[in-house]
Amino acid sequence: MLLTDDAEAYDLCVIGSGPAGIILALDYARLNPHKKVLLVEYGIKQQVKENQLDSSIQINNPVNHHQPYECTNKGLGGTSATWGGRCVMYDEVDFEDRPILNGNCTWDKNILTDIKDHLPKAAEYFECGKPDFDVAALTNVTPRPIAEGFKQGIVTDTMLERYSMPTRFGDRYATEIAAQQNITLIEGFEARDFEQPNAKSKVSFLTLQHVATQKQVIVTADKFVLAAGAQESTRILLRNPQLFKNVGCVPAALGKYYQGHLSGKIASVQFYGDPKKTDYGFIKDSDGVYTRRRFQFNNKFLKDNNLLNTALWLDNPLYFDPKHRSGAMSFMYLAMITPVLGKKLAPPAIAHSITKGRINNIPAHLGNIARGAPRSFTKPAAIFYKRYISKRKLPGVFLYSPKNTYALHFHAEQIPFEENRMRLAPDGERLIVDYKLTDADVASVIKLHEVLDNWLRTIHCGELKYWFDKDELPQAIKNMSKDGLHQCGTTRISNSAEKGVVDTNLKVWGTSNIYVCSSSVFPTSGQANPTFMLGAFAVRLSRYLSYTEKKSKKTFKTQFQGVKSIDLN
Template structure:
């Protein structure tokens, strides 16, 4: 390689500029003002609509998994370009191995306790308000609906919403202002050098997407923060970095997302005006919202998967809801040009289900609901798209006190769900399915919620399908690929996982992964906020390693190596 293709020595090289990469780079740069950070991003401002990375991925199950172009993004800010902003914390039960997980929970509650110490800083980056995700300690919290009581089912867990859902736009100026951060856009991470006998990797080659020119990056530490798909693919393609220990058996396996959809409504018995169906707005202008969850003890005792269920709107595409406002918003979403501007593909699909359905009946709803059919969507549009603190979503009041229930459920860490390299050693094959345990847990927890509400005298569930049709309905409606975890999972040994509890790749001394792919269990939570907290934690660990683990052997990186291509 020509010496012109050798980059200066950096203290840390971060691959990927999604929320994790941006938070890690900024936090490390703040903690280490005299150290240099290189942020490498595949996307660029001039990139075409499609890219070779997404186009080289094959998904074996289009029913339950979105195509990569629908759920990932390239460029500064990464997938936050189409992120809905939901910030949710994991739960204690996610760090407890249960029989249903079959040994797949390879992290523990000590990690959770450690990560929670970094959630206040993460919350500042997300601008989602206080790092408080449960109202149980708040004063004078009223039940979600009249008659509800805490117990097996809880109603105090909340989700928060990020204001800078587009991290690239929000933090570009902050990154540019940091003299110790260098950004390279339009470069793909390719090959790590072989580690020495101590596991030290000297350099990473990167390839310019436009010209295919190869450059070498020498750094003290390397962090893969390129999202689950690409972080996993880079490790699968670089088996040489495991020469001292052998490639971890778990690499690329135990891929998980979430089961998600609606199979029932809830009919509350009490005063509809006392039902807390909408957003809670904090003093700082941040939004949060309540959800039903299930106690740790109940999930453990009944060997069930962690699941959240929240109040939602009826299915937009079905005009039986008789809401002029909903019909108006549905027709806007299926309008070819307008719909693409209102929501990214995966979110739009969750609303429309890809269906153009009974347009005439929807128009009838709009006419009957005038003027509210127009004024309510107009008000929502203004709050959602024109205000600095945007309205995170759309939830409509029900005078009948009846709401659809949206479930968001954990998956079993199933070895057969995987990411594997194709025969060419470059393409990526995603194998993904739903297990019987995944589906049955969703059904059983709906029954649990129904019984609890009835026992409280609070309400009841009204199922949309016959009992024997529920499993197949869940299989048909659940579609993920947005929340990717498990393929480079944390564990206390290379026999069980890919990275250690400080996110360092087993068999190396200075290569780390900061991606939701390190999460061994998926829980009920969207992983983005949790990953942000891990990014803050990693920045601190790379600054003060002794605070997290016994001191690591510190070695200086040699000067850049002159490569030949």
């Protein structure tokens, strides 16, 4: 495909072809068959791992933040290429300002109400079944508590996480993108410089740079959407301060209030009842979609006690510790730490969550395998088929405990902390990421474990067994929590440029036609990973641009700098 001097302007230019970019481009193109859409992707087919963008990111806290190559992927489909498929819904409390957030919840429940209308369409794109996130919605399952004797109260057990195929958006939607006649996909281009907004705050031109040749092309569009992921969408805005000329200055929030999640295990839960009545693993809904239950906390309780939203779920003991005495777990652990093979079994961040980067007591693991044979091999073989061969992949591996004892995995909200930020280095190109966990983040995790423990004891259902002494818990949590996968906050939604970067329709303050569709617009991180919610925002933005944005009928010509035409094939 060629872009030439005679190319017409696009009605919509989408920068980035991850799940958000693909959903937005496809949905808008289908709703507006006479509108032209340009989808711009930095990566190319057979993209090599090393690339200029990720190599120019500096992480200042590698203990708690993954390196760029572990967080993102370049190429059509973006990070969905290594996504685990977990689809989770945000909660009402995530849209309510609480003292612990220090006034930094800059969206409200009106957005949640609005976004719910777009969940079914988002679920279609993610292939995760109906967007029902409560176990009561599973018509094929007889309702029962997560463990014998559990009762609802300040702790709940009804919320579900749902699982996509996992859908690799590049592979899944490449054919549909190619067949959509009003979508033009170009690969191997970086978004560089926007034109300064005119008196009406409109931006007409964007300079793209061909990654391989460094040649530049100016593209004209009626609307532009940054859907390049949190790091790159933020970097593009930081590099284009002229966009904010009409609001007087660059928004103070740009690049700041970066959040992810605290995640790890500090305790096990010992249930008192029949172990065969514990829902420890996956539940398939009537459509064959995998779901799983989570412990969460009543919204009112979180607000009244000024605590951060947190989910906990039943998990396996630590794989690297052979004291679990499971031959199957030891076999899978050794496979995961085996060079070459381990990299094929799971992406780096997921592999790290299993192995913790440790090679530990291999003889004891071999002993577990020998004692557990033949199930040490047959169980992993069955899991391998379901996880790697079946069309709908088994999302994970959770093993039954005859002792009714399970590790507890916590996944907790972070405070929107101003010093957690993305910023440009003095060269104006490199992106520096400052990130740390606050004492308040950690204290909330510990307190909510205590709440769960007290609740289980009160209802005579079970109790928690901590893995660390009480005074060791804060440092243990800080040592084990590592994110950078769930990037929120750096271009946050707000009702004014004084508080945020985009308005409630995701339009960049100071412009009339530039938008951001990235989890970076989420002012709070909640307990949920942001992928599914972002897909719903992409559908919402598509509908907004289609039905409520003013339609420009002008035709512009694409202009070029330094190159007559560029072969994009």
